[in-house]
Amino acid sequence: RSAGACTVAALVAASLGFASSLLPGPALGRQGLGRRCPVLPPRGTWVRAQGRPATGGSRPAKGAKSTQSSKVWRVFNVDLGISEDPGKDSVDVSEPLLKASHRAVSKYVARGGAAGRRRKTEQKLPTIAELRVVRKSFDARVRAQRKEPCFSYVVDVTLSAPAKLVHTPGSFEAVAEDQDSSTLAADDAAASTSPISSALASPTGTNRLTACVVGAGPAGLFAALELARAGWKVTVMERGQPVERRGRDIGALFHRRNLDSESNLCFGEGGAGTWSDGKLTTRIGRNSDLVRRVLQTLVDYGAPPRILVDNKPHLGTDRMVRILQNMRQDMQTLGVEFHFGTKVQELVVAENHVAGVKFVDAPGTIPSELLADHVVLAVGHSARELYEDLLKQDVALTPKGFAVGFRVEHPQEKINSIQYKQWAGLTQDHRKRRGYGTLPVADYRLTMTWKSPPSEDQPDADPEQGASSAHCGRAVYSFCMCPGGQIVPTSITPDEVCVNGMSFSKRSSKWANSALVVTVDPADPVLEEYTHRYGALGGVEFQRAMEQRAAAMGGGNLSVPVQRVIDFLAERDLPEGENLPESSYRLGTRAARLDQLYPESLTRALAAALRRFDEQMPGFACPEALLHGVETRTSAPLTIERDSDTLECVGLENLWPAGEGAGYAGGIVSAAVDGLRVSEAMAARYEHGSGSPESGDSHGDGTGGSVSKTTTEPRHGGKKTSSSSRREKPVTTFY
Numbered sequence: 001r002s003a004g005a006c007t008v009a010a011l012v013a014a015s016l017g018f019a020s021s022l023l024p025g026p027a028l029g030r031q032g033l034g035r036r037c038p039v040l041p042p043r044g045t046w047v048r049a050q051g052r053p054a055t056g057g058s059r060p061a062k063g064a065k066s067t068q069s070s071k072v073w074r075v076f077n078v079d080l081g082i083s084e085d086p087g088k089d090s091v092d093v094s095e096p097l098l099k100a101s102h103r104a105v106s107k108y109v110a111r112g113g114a115a116g117r118r119r120k121t122e123q124k125l126p127t128i129a130e131l132r133v134v135r136k137s138f139d140a141r142v143r144a145q146r147k148e149p150c151f152s153y154v155v156d157v158t159l160s161a162p163a164k165l166v167h168t169p170g171s172f173e174a175v176a177e178d179q180d181s182s183t184l185a186a187d188d189a190a191a192s193t194s195p196i197s198s199a200l201a202s203p204t205g206t207n208r209l210t211a212c213v214v215g216a217g218p219a220g221l222f223a224a225l226e227l228a229r230a231g232w233k234v235t236v237m238e239r240g241q242p243v244e245r246r247g248r249d250i251g252a253l254f255h256r257r258n259l260d261s262e263s264n265l266c267f268g269e270g271g272a273g274t275w276s277d278g279k280l281t282t283r284i285g286r287n288s289d290l291v292r293r294v295l296q297t298l299v300d301y302g303a304p305p306r307i308l309v310d311n312k313p314h315l316g317t318d319r320m321v322r323i324l325q326n327m328r329q330d331m332q333t334l335g336v337e338f339h340f341g342t343k344v345q346e347l348v349v350a351e352n353h354v355a356g357v358k359f360v361d362a363p364g365t366i367p368s369e370l371l372a373d374h375v376v377l378a379v380g381h382s383a384r385e386l387y388e389d390l391l392k393q394d395v396a397l398t399p400k401g402f403a404v405g406f407r408v409e410h411p412q413e414k415i416n417s418i419q420y421k422q423w424a425g426l427t428q429d430h431r432k433r434r435g436y437g438t439l440p441v442a443d444y445r446l447t448m449t450w451k452s453p454p455s456e457d458q459p460d461a462d463p464e465q466g467a468s469s470a471h472c473g474r475a476v477y478s479f480c481m482c483p484g485g486q487i488v489p490t491s492i493t494p495d496e497v498c499v500n501g502m503s504f505s506k507r508s509s510k511w512a513n514s515a516l517v518v519t520v521d522p523a524d525p526v527l528e529e530y531t532h533r534y535g536a537l538g539g540v541e542f543q544r545a546m547e548q549r550a551a552a553m554g555g556g557n558l559s560v561p562v563q564r565v566i567d568f569l570a571e572r573d574l575p576e577g578e579n580l581p582e583s584s585y586r587l588g589t590r591a592a593r594l595d596q597l598y599p600e601s602l603t604r605a606l607a608a609a610l611r612r613f614d615e616q617m618p619g620f621a622c623p624e625a626l627l628h629g630v631e632t633r634t635s636a637p638l639t640i641e642r643d644s645d646t647l648e649c650v651g652l653e654n655l656w657p658a659g660e661g662a663g664y665a666g667g668i669v670s671a672a673v674d675g676l677r678v679s680e681a682m683a684a685r686y687e688h689g690s691g692s693p694e695s696g697d698s699h700g701d702g703t704g705g706s707v708s709k710t711t712t713e714p715r716h717g718g719k720k721t722s723s724s725s726r727r728e729k730p731v732t733t734f735y
Contacts, residue, residue: 071158071159072156072157072158072174072175073105073156073157073158073159073165073172073173073174073175074134074154074155074156074172074173074174074175075101075104075105075154075155075156075157075171075172076154076170076171076172076173077104077152077154077171078097078100078101078104078152078153078154078155079100079139079146079150079151079152079153080094080096080097080100080150080151080152080153081146081147081148081149081150082148082149082150082151082423082426082438082439083148084096085097085150085151085438086438087437087438087439088138088151088437088438088439088440089438091133091136091306091309093131093132093133097131097133097153097155098128098131100153101128101131101153101155101157102127102128104172105126105128105157105159105165105172106126107172108165108166108167108168108171108172109126109163109164109165109166110164110165110166126159126160126161126163126165127159127160127161128157128158128159128160129157129158129159129160130157130158131155131156131157131158132155132156133153133154133155133309134153134154134155134156134309135153135154135309135310135311136151136152136153136154136309136310136311137151137152137310137311137312138150138151138152138439138440139151139152140419140420140442142421148423149420149423149439156175208231208232208233209231209232209233209373209374209686210232210233210234210235210371210372210373210374211224211227211232211233211234211235211372211373211374211375211376211682212234212235212237212356212357212370212372212374212375212376213227213234213235213236213237213375213376213378214237214344214357214375214376214377214378214379215236215237215238215271215377215378215379215380215383215659215661216236216238216240216268216269216270216271216338216340217270217271217272217273217378217379217380217659217660217661217671218270218271218273218659218665218668218669218671218672218675219378219658219659219660219662219665219671219672219674219675219678220236220238220271220376220378220658220659220675221236221270221324221327221331221672221675222294222297222672222673222675222676222679223376223378223656223658223675223676223678223679224236224331224336224376224675225297225327225331225334225336226675226676226679226680226683227679227682227683228331228334228335228336229334230679230683233335234331234335234336234337235336235337235339235370235372236331236336236337236338236339237339237342237344237357237359237370238267238268238269238338238339238340238341238342239262239267239341239342239343239344240262240263240264240266240267240268240269240340240341241262241263241268241269241340241341242268242269242328242338242340243268243269243270243274243320243321243324243325244325245263245268245340246263246264246268246269246274247321249263249264249268250263250264250265250275253265253489254586254587257557257558257587259489259491259492259493259494259558261492261493262341262343263341264490264491264492265488265489265490265500266380266382266490266492266633267380267382267492268340269324269328269340270320270321270324271380271660271671272380272381272382272490272500272633273320273667273668273671274317274320274321274324275317275488275502276317276480276482276500276501276502277314277316277317277480277482277485277501277502277503278314278315278316278317278319278320278503278505278668279312279313279314279315279480279667279668280295280298280307280313280314280315280668280669281312281313281314281667281669282667282669282670282673283670284669284670284673288673290673290676290677291669291673292308293676294669294672294673294676295307295308295313295669296308297672298315298323301323301326301327301330302319302322302323302326303315303319303323304319314503314505314507315505316503316504316505316506316507317502317503317504318504318505319505339359339361341361341362342359342360342361343359343360343361344357344358344359344386345358345359345360345367345386345389346358346367346389346390346392346393347375347390347393347395347652347655348369348371349393349652352651352652352653353652353653353654353655354374354375354649354652354653354654354655355371355372355654356369356370356371356372356375357369357370357372357375373654374654374655374656374682375654375655375656376656376658376675376678376679376682377640377649377655377656377657377658377661377662378657378658378659378661378662378671378675378678379659379661379662380659380660380661381633381635381636381637381660381661382490382492382633382661383661384540384544387537387540387638388537390640391535391536391537394651395640395649395651395652395655396640396641396649396650396651396652397536397537397638397639397640397641398536398638398639398641398730399522399527399531399536399538399539399637399638399639400522400539400636400637400638400639400663400730401519401520401521401522401637402519402520402539402543402634402635402636402637403475403477403479403517403518403519403520403634403635404517404518404520404542404543404546404598404602404630404631404632404634405476405515405516405517405518405598405602405606405630405631406515406516406517406594406606406627406628406629406630406631407487407499407500407501407513407514407515407516407627407628407631408478408513408514408515408516408565408625408626408627408628409487409511409512409513409583409584409625409626409628410511410512410513410620410622410624410625410626411510411511411512411624412434412441412442412483412484412509412510412511412512413510414512414619414622414624414625415441415442415443415444415483415512416441416442417619418442418617418618418619418620419442419443419444419617420439420442423439424442425437426438426439427439427440427441427442433508434484434507434508434509434510435484435506435507435508436506436508440483440507441483441484441507441508441512442483442512443481443483443512443514444478444481444514444617445477445478445481446477446478446609446613446616446617447475447476447477447478448475448476448477448608448609448612448613449473449474449475449476450473450474450475450476450518450604450605450608450609451473451474452474452601452604452605474518474519474601474602474605475518475519476516476517476518476519476605476606476608476609477516477517477609478514478515478516478613479514479515479516479517479631479634480500480501480514480515480634481501481512481513481514481515482501482502482503482507482512482513482514483503483507483512484503484504484506484507484508484509484510484511484512485501485502485503485504485507485509485511485512485513485584486501486502486503486509486511486513486584486585486586487499487500487501487511487513487560487583487584487585487628488500488501488502488585488586489558489560489585489587490633491547491551491558494551494556494557494558495548495551496544496547496548496550496551497547497550497551497554497558497559497560497561497629497630498543498547498550498630498631498632498633499560499585499628499629499630499631500515500631500633501513501514501515509584511583511584513584513628515631515634516606516609516610516627516631517631517634518602518605518606518609520539520542520602522539525601526542526599526601526602527539527542530542530545536638537638538637539637539638540637540638542637543632543633543637546597546598546630546632547630547632549597549630550597550629550630553590553592553593553594553597553629554588554589554590554592554629555590557587557588558587558588559587559588559589559590560585560587560588560589560590560628560629561589561590561591561592561594561597561628561629562580562583562589562590562591562592562594562626562627562628562629563591563592563593563594563595563626563627563629564580564581564623564625564626564627565610565620565621565622565625565626565627566621566622566623566625567595568594568595568606568607568610568627569607569610569611569621571595573591573593574591580626581623581624581625581626583626583628585628589628592629594627594629595607597629597630634666635660635663635666636660636661636662636663638663639662639663639664639730640657640661640662640663641657641728642656642657642662642664642728643728644728646681647677647678647681647728648681656678656681656682658671658674658675658677658678659671659674659675663730664728664730
């Protein structure tokens with residue numbers, strides 16, 4: 001920084017990397033900007049600046065409210081071209097950012113007629129005393145008013161003197177009046193505190209409520225953590241292994257094709273998201289209190305603080321392992337018991353309420369019982385055997401929509417060149433290392449709706465009524481895009497092949513991959529034969545059938561069938577004399593006719609989308625683009641029904657479905673948030689004194705002993721839960 005420009009008062013993360021976000025031009029508009037961010041990020045970097053008048057700018061919008069200057073103002077859409085910005089890994093308050101922020105503030109100085117306009121130019125104008133970055137993202141579009149892509153900021157500023165400014169929602173907002181940086185830090189600490197911890201202070205003796213949490217994915221871990229903080233006796237049961245052992249099992253799969261059906265990329269501590277991309281993006285409200293709590297908790301356990309600022313936060317598999325280890329150790333100090341390699345087979349049910357679970361800790365052994373006051377069912381979307389067991393016990397399962405398709409892979413340099421044009425080389429540093437440049441490696445997000453003729457999906461439809469929108473308007477979209485990543489096997493048995501994508505934190509692989517999937521409605525004709533035979537499990541069996549078909553096409557031994565995009569569109573075999581492009585999938589590929597794998601209506605939708613995406617991103621359907629079969633587990637194909645108010649399972653008291661496998665989430669963050677919601681709902685029963693642990697109304701012995709009927713009476717605000725209450729709408733997909 002030039003002398004006299006600014007001095008650093010408190011720079012917390014000068015040495016931290018910064019994973020900024022890509023907002024590609026051809027495929028996407030700007031996202032995440034212009035939204036209110038009510039909670040300030042902890043460990044924010046405040047920089048004091050020698051005040052200079054804010055100059056330039058335009059008149060604020062008509063109707064905007066004029067107020068006296070608050071201590072902290074939030075300024076949106078502060079753009080810096082890539083030639084001015086330090087780059088994706090910097091959170092420094094640079095000289096260009098300071099100047100741009102001054103210009104932005106000047107737009108919102110209240111005007112008072114001709115005299116006011118004259119005073120604005122001749123007298124003192126508001127000056128920035130302190131500034132910190134709240135959000136940073138990358139916008140790859142090149143607009144008419146600028147000649148290059150830019151980094152776009154949301155910043156908080158404090159002004160050195162009072163001034164009349166115009167509060168404009170979504171552009172220039174008063175965050176808090178008369179609030180200094182120390183108060184902000186205190187508020188941030190309070191924001192990350194669990195509300196149920198203060199609402200319910202349970203004794204540490206034996207007279208505590210007990211909870212069995214089934215599944216150690218994001219939903220299960222966050223539910224268990226919050227209940228333990230509230231004083232509950234919590235036991236976590238996970239069929240897979242802890243991340244240390246799980247990592248060795250996955251290594252054996254990659255190097256020796258040794259697939260462990262109980263410890264793999266689907267099952268184990270952290271869930272399926274651990275060996276994936278570690279994405280923390282969500283469509284449930286990036287700035288909601290629960291999302292902020294999840295992100296802050298991850299930071300507390302070792303995630304880089306920049307995930308609180310990044311518009312599209314990403315951890316990578318390498319960081320996820322360390323975070324999960326720290327989280328488990330802390331939970332154990334709170335008294336949480338972990339039982340890995342433990343497979344829950346059925347529920348212990350008595351008089352329409354759940355009193356525990358039956359489980360085995362080794363194949364072929366006699367099932368044991370664990371009794372508990374409450375059971376949180378937080379399994380993943382691959383818990384197919386448990387779905388079957390729950391159906392036998394008359395647990396309310398309902399089919400829901402899901403999506404299936406392929407993984408499409410390109411050379412990362414191809415995607416960089418499509419998205420960045422002449423700036424693609426800036427994704428590398430001077431040593432040509434991918435992922436180390438000033439720009440993030442390019443990604444994309446693509447969607448379209450394909451409308452099929454009614455006669456195709458509904459041959460017997462009444463022509464006057466027409467076909468339903470589900471069948472005439474299939475959504476096709478990219479999903480879980482992994483720039484600088486690789487394709488990995490998510491099979492849990494050798495006779496079924498399915499794939500996913502993963503990336504490490506630097507995203508330095510030479511490949512880019514994404515799921516390309518099409519929606520399947522519960523009433524879809526392609527599911528008719530499966531629904532007729534298997535009822536609520538029809539979607540599960542359809543997924544399984546497609547995975548078995550892919551395994552046969554791949555030739556077995558976990559080799560995957562592949563087809564070039566251009567051959568898929570031409571509906572042909574690989575031409576003689578031509579070779580398949582290189583793939584990141586480690587266990588082998590085999591040329592196959594993927595255009596013949598799915599039912600025709602799904603294949604036609606995928607082909608139409610590929611043509612559309614090639615128009616949006618010219619070169620997307622290139623000879624190097626390779627489809628891998630199959631991507632089927634984008635979300636659970638069914639819902640474990642629960643009440644929309646109490647979040648308790650419909651028809652079974654003291655059972656709490658949660659997360660992705662239950663049908664209420666679609667990613668790491670949304671699953672963790674759902675776990676928090678369920679834990680709060682469980683604690684809400686005891687907030688008003690009815691049935692609180694302090695009153696002695698719980699008869700759990702702290703070790704999962706027998707549970708009396710008094711313990712299991714359903715209470716929510718002192719009232720009995722009605723099984724006829726409103727049922728919660730499930731989550732179909734997040735994209």
